[in-house]
Amino acid sequence: MLRSPSFDKLMPLKEFTDASNGYLNENTCVLGAEVFIRKERRKGERECVSRINDAFMCKHVWKVEQFSKLTDEYCMSEPFGAGDQKWRIKLFPKGFGKGKGTHLSIYLVLANWKPIPLLSKIFAEFYLRLVNQKNGKHKITWTGKHCFTTKVSSFGVSEFISLSNLEAEGFLMKNTCILEAEVFVYGVWGPHDHGQFSETGSASTSNDPTTTFINDMFPYESGVCAQGQYMPDPGQPFPRAVNTAGIEKYNKLLAFQQTPVYPGCQKTVLESVMDVMKIKVETKSTVKTKSTVILVPYNLPPWMCMKKEYNMLSLLIPGPGYSGKCLDVYLRPLIEELKFLWDVGHPTYDKYTHEMFQMHVMVVGTISDFHARGMLSGNVVRGYKACPECLSDEGSSNHCNKICRLGHRAFLPYDHEWRFDDKAFDGTVEHGVAPRRWTGEEILAVLNEYDFGQLSNHPNIVAAIPERPDRYKFWTHKSIFWELPYWSKLLIRHYLDVMHIEKNVCDSVVGTVLNLEGKTKDGPKARIDLKKCNIRRHLWLKEGKKKMPQAPYTVKPDQKNLIFRWMSCVKYPSSYAGNIARWWSRYTTRRKVIADEAFFRRL
Numbered sequence: 001m002l003r004s005p006s007f008d009k010l011m012p013l014k015e016f017t018d019a020s021n022g023y024l025n026e027n028t029c030v031l032g033a034e035v036f037i038r039k040e041r042r043k044g045e046r047e048c049v050s051r052i053n054d055a056f057m058c059k060h061v062w063k064v065e066q067f068s069k070l071t072d073e074y075c076m077s078e079p080f081g082a083g084d085q086k087w088r089i090k091l092f093p094k095g096f097g098k099g100k101g102t103h104l105s106i107y108l109v110l111a112n113w114k115p116i117p118l119l120s121k122i123f124a125e126f127y128l129r130l131v132n133q134k135n136g137k138h139k140i141t142w143t144g145k146h147c148f149t150t151k152v153s154s155f156g157v158s159e160f161i162s163l164s165n166l167e168a169e170g171f172l173m174k175n176t177c178i179l180e181a182e183v184f185v186y187g188v189w190g191p192h193d194h195g196q197f198s199e200t201g202s203a204s205t206s207n208d209p210t211t212t213f214i215n216d217m218f219p220y221e222s223g224v225c226a227q228g229q230y231m232p233d234p235g236q237p238f239p240r241a242v243n244t245a246g247i248e249k250y251n252k253l254l255a256f257q258q259t260p261v262y263p264g265c266q267k268t269v270l271e272s273v274m275d276v277m278k279i280k281v282e283t284k285s286t287v288k289t290k291s292t293v294i295l296v297p298y299n300l301p302p303w304m305c306m307k308k309e310y311n312m313l314s315l316l317i318p319g320p321g322y323s324g325k326c327l328d329v330y331l332r333p334l335i336e337e338l339k340f341l342w343d344v345g346h347p348t349y350d351k352y353t354h355e356m357f358q359m360h361v362m363v364v365g366t367i368s369d370f371h372a373r374g375m376l377s378g379n380v381v382r383g384y385k386a387c388p389e390c391l392s393d394e395g396s397s398n399h400c401n402k403i404c405r406l407g408h409r410a411f412l413p414y415d416h417e418w419r420f421d422d423k424a425f426d427g428t429v430e431h432g433v434a435p436r437r438w439t440g441e442e443i444l445a446v447l448n449e450y451d452f453g454q455l456s457n458h459p460n461i462v463a464a465i466p467e468r469p470d471r472y473k474f475w476t477h478k479s480i481f482w483e484l485p486y487w488s489k490l491l492i493r494h495y496l497d498v499m500h501i502e503k504n505v506c507d508s509v510v511g512t513v514l515n516l517e518g519k520t521k522d523g524p525k526a527r528i529d530l531k532k533c534n535i536r537r538h539l540w541l542k543e544g545k546k547k548m549p550q551a552p553y554t555v556k557p558d559q560k561n562l563i564f565r566w567m568s569c570v571k572y573p574s575s576y577a578g579n580i581a582r583w584w585s586r587y588t589t590r591r592k593v594i595a596d597e598a599f600f601r602r603l
Contacts, residue, residue, distance in 0.1 A: 058082035062089050062179045067172060079111045083185040085122065086111035090154060091179065097158035104130075104163060107156030108181060110148045121147035124185045130161060131178040134170030139180070279318050291317040291327065291372075293334065298364050324457045327375045328480040335480050338363060342485065362486055365493055369500040377494050378447075378479040388494075390435035391443075391474045400525040410434045427535040440488035452477045514563070515554045522551055 016023050023029055060080040064070075070093040077089040092105035099105050106128050124146065129139045146155035166172045256270045267275075280290070293315035296305055304310060317323055317330050341361035348359035366376050374381035379388035383403055384396040395407020409419050409430040419430040450472045453465040481487050511519025524541065527548055531540045539549055550556070555563060 057184050059182045065176045067175050067177055082183040087183055089179055089181050099159040103159040104161050105158045106160045107154045110153040121149050123147050123187055124183055127182040129180040130171050132170045133173040291323055324375060325477040326455055326457055328455055331480050335483060365495050367495045367497055369497050373494050378475045378477045380474055380476060385474045389437060391438055392435045399529050427533055444482055444488045447478045513555055
């Protein structure tokens with residue numbers, strides 16, 4: 001530990017002895033010291049310095065012969081010892097970095113790193129010299145102080161001396177130059193309780209690849225910085241730790257490295273995450289092309305069932321493309337287990353009655369977006385036959401190159417006023433009745449009548465499958481969930497995730513009302529479609545004019561400023577929305593009174 005901190009140059013001696021300054025009066029000076037003891041606030045691992053009272057010093061002379069014949073990028077001297085470590089001089093004959101091709105570059109390298117704690121560094125001061133062979137007393141010296149680590153094991157100067165002056169000034173004679181290195185090892189700076197330090201700071205460490213991954217994520221906290229980026233303050237005897245938040249995150253990752261995924265598991269949490277990342281890189285998959293199947297116990301209270309400790313990741317299907325109907329191939333092991341849990345069950349302990357009972361498990365339903373619903377149920381989710389409930393193409397029509405279903409008023413009571421409001425809808429009065437809803441037994445009976453062919457997304461195999469009759473065009477395949485004995489008895493088998501619906505509807509409404517480019521649904525194609533439907537004549541495109549008529553449901557450009565100002569003043573719950581006020585203040589400081597569309601898209 002650093003027991004006696006001091007200042008080598010507190011103030012100039014001339015200034016101290018000058019009586020006018022008041023420091024020295026009648027050959028007497030007064031010294032004082034204030035000591036503040038601060039308690040350790042940061043939990044976790046502390047840092048300490050193992051200082052060497054008698055600094056190790058070593059001087060090494062290296063004679064480089066046949067200098068002009070050095071063809072390698074660099075050459076190394078023989079190792080020499082200073083403390084418990086071995087050091088080398090690294091010479092770049094043609095320069096390195098900024099001095100490449102113009103200067104001689106010299107570095108000091110830590111040759112062998114004795115095992116020490118992960119975050120430790122060896123603090124050393126060194127002198128690199130180039131001897132003038134015409135006058136042995138004249139030398140070029142470069143002084144450096146550096147904390148050497150396992151990753152940053154070299155430090156030096158890239159522009160030591162110009163190559164043109166090397167021979168002219170007598171530093172290169174008879175194709176030979178002489179280099180000297182003088183190294184002082186002062187101590188080791190590292191984490192507390194990571195190992196027992198010896199007098200020179202040696203201890204044990206680990207070469208685990210997971211530790212290397214953590215070091216790459218937090219290079220500064222682990223002492224792994226780029227060469228030459230970190231340099232200790234010459235006014236301080238040893239470096240000081242900063243960035244407490246980064247160190248705390250670093251320590252949490254180290255704790256995750258030792259935490260198993262579940263009791264008895266041989267893999268840790270961090271190793272499992274790295275395995276997923278490896279799969280992602282090998283398969284070139286992204287978040288959008290990776291499918292996950294998660295089991296959630298719905299007999300728990302609502303405030304518990306969605307917590308991560310109760311979510312069971314059953315399948316992780318990498319990309320790069322969507323699984324489509326081949327998802328059933330990945331679901332086969334899970335379905336077999338679910339069938340066993342329904343027929344046989346599993347012995348379970350009841351904590352309330354303190355008794356064992358045979359627990360049977362059933363799937364209540366699936367939760368997904370509409371696209372994934374087609375993969376799970378086998379229903380068609382595009383085109384005229386995309387309604388999975390009524391299994392009918394009634395009311396489906398083409399609008400703006402998209403298939404839409406406008407017959408939704410048929411589900412209303414017969415005397416409902418919206419049935420007769422033709423102006424607010426598609427210009428027609430609705431007299432139809434709602435299509436009947438198919439039961440699970442009826443759907444299963446139809447699916448059992450037809451062989452949908454092999455489960456494959458390969459173009460050649462798909463092309464060889466004969467075209468399905470109209471009766472079976474509402475399905476792409478028979479879902480594997482129909483093998484569950486109770487699946488046809490469920491009233492609702494597939495649920496849509498409300499998060500996707502809310503987001504898509506909100507984006508469409510806000511984008512259309514504010515007329516945001518790329519977000520609005522009110523474009524030239526929509527205006528042309530209004531003309532085809534012969535409704536809302538005031539919104540039709542006028543011949544010879546590129547600008548569309550202003551719609552009554554869109555905000556005028558001069559009123560957007562008021563809306564954005566109101567949004568910046570709304571108080572949202574924590575982590576519910578971004579800091580809109582910060583973006584608004586940034587734009588107002590730039591004297592942009594009317595917020596543009598790009599500003600809102602960034603929100």
